Amino acid sequence: MDQSKLNGGYIFDIQGFSVHDGPGCRTLIFLKGCPLRCLWCSNPEGIRPFPEPLYKETKCLFDLYCLQACPHKAITLIGDKDTPRLQFDREKCSRCVTYDCVSACLTGALAKGGYYITTEDLYDRIKRDRQYWGEKGGITLTGGEPFAQPEFASALLKRCYEAFIHTAVETCGDIPWKNIEPSLPWLEWIFFDLKHIDAASHKELTSSTNSLILENARQLAGKFEGRLVFRLPLVPGLNDSDENIRATAGFILSTGRNELNILPVHHLGREKYQLAGIVYKLPGFEMTPREKLVEIQNRFTSLGITCYLGSETPF
Ligand code: SF4
Ligand code: SF4
Incomplete structure (x- = not known):
């Protein structure tokens, strides 16, 4: 269905009381549909675009x-x-x-x-959480890939922004710029994934190369006036090499920004794969120990990056 003809979109969850995905206490809205197939995706029920x-x-x-x-x-x-x-x-x-x-x-x-919901019904639902947000909180669109439903995302963000609700989005970045741009006036915060700087390795991890992602990251860094925090979902042995750390730091600095949030990948989404009839392909691994995470954080810091570890974010 042509999304531009709808006055709503497809979501698969709404979660309140999140303190890891933007400033303060937040309500997360999970939109359906994602162009990537990351091996570690913890929300496989969000990959397909429809219920x-x-x-x-x-x-x-x-x-x-x-x-x-x-x-x-x-x-x-x-x-x-x-x-x-x-x-x-x-x-x-x-x-x-x-x-x-x-x-x-x-x-x-x-x-x-998943289910279809109009922008207005969704707005009515999420504003009920307002009393829990405090001064800094608000909403974060996640998924799936929020910009895969560009009209829905921008309409919802505009509705919230105009009601003085803090707005944030988590994006994989692998989406045409024309999908992203309409939301920018209504956004205060963007988390932008950089899963691997090497194109071939990125394709192995996500089934897609990263040229569009890097291009969008550069455009956003130049044009977006809000806070842009890059994110590295860290998978031991797959993207935690010193070579990728140096390349990631170099890329971030080249955009003129300097914030990175490292998210250690876990296997917690594995159970959900069978529900959605998708094969879980992430090889087994030991979670990165805390000392190693701190080492990587320090390495990023030494390269000029302001680096936050996991949920230890000063937001
Ligand atoms: S199996 Fe699929 S097509 Fe049949 S009723 Fe269920 S959702 Fe609809
Ligand atoms: S066959 Fe299984 S899924 Fe289908 S109606 Fe019976 S219990 Fe439910």
């Missing part, structure tokens, strides 16, 4: 009520009688509006992942 069935096999009785209820024949029973499995045709599900499968399931094995 989708989320299927929890451990709750399934294989009574097939869902299969009989689906008007589009999008569910197939596969496997044998000892190891039955349900397979969803997610292409068909992306066009579904009824979600009869979810209503038919009596065990809670099926849920609807």
Whole structure:
């Protein structure tokens, strides 16, 4: 559907009381759809652009009520009688509006992942949190990739900005500039991911090269008047080499900005992959120990970067 004809968009969650994604206490709004396929994505249910069935096999009785209820024949029973499995045709599900499968399931094995909401209804919902935000808090759009729904993102940000609500966004940056630009007048803060400076390595980690990302980062650094904090999701052995640290620091300084937030990657999103029918491909690794994180932070500092570690942000 042409997003410009909608007066709302697709989201998959709203979370209050966040203290890690911008200043103060914040409400996070998770928008559907992302152009990247990062190996460590902790919100795989946000990758596809439209709502989708989320299927929890451990709750399934294989009574097939869902299969009989689906008007589009999008569910197939596969496997044998000892190891039955349900397979969803997610292409068909992306066009579904009824979600009869979810209503038919009596065990809670099926849920609807994501929903459409108008900008005004969403604004009415999030402003209820206002009393918890304090002086510095507000909203942060995340996802998914918020700028994948550019009209929705800019309309919501404008609505909030004009109501004196602090506005922030977390972006992967791999999105046309024309999607980003309309939101800039209504934004006070941007977190911008730099997952790897080397193009080939970036592609290995995210399925996409980084030329558009770096170009957007340069444009934003020059044109955006608010606070721009780069983010490095740190994966041991994949992007924590000294070479990438030096290249990342050099790139940030070349844009005229100097803030970086390191986020150690974890496996906490792994459980959700099965729900969305996506294969989890991140190899096993030990979480980076704190001493090593501090070492990396100090290395960035020595290179001229103001570096924040994990959630220890002075926002
Ligand atoms: S989401 Fe719609 S198309 Fe997909 S299985 Fe459920 S009822 Fe069928
Ligand atoms: S209706 Fe629910 S419990 Fe029954 S087969 Fe479908 S998902 Fe499983």
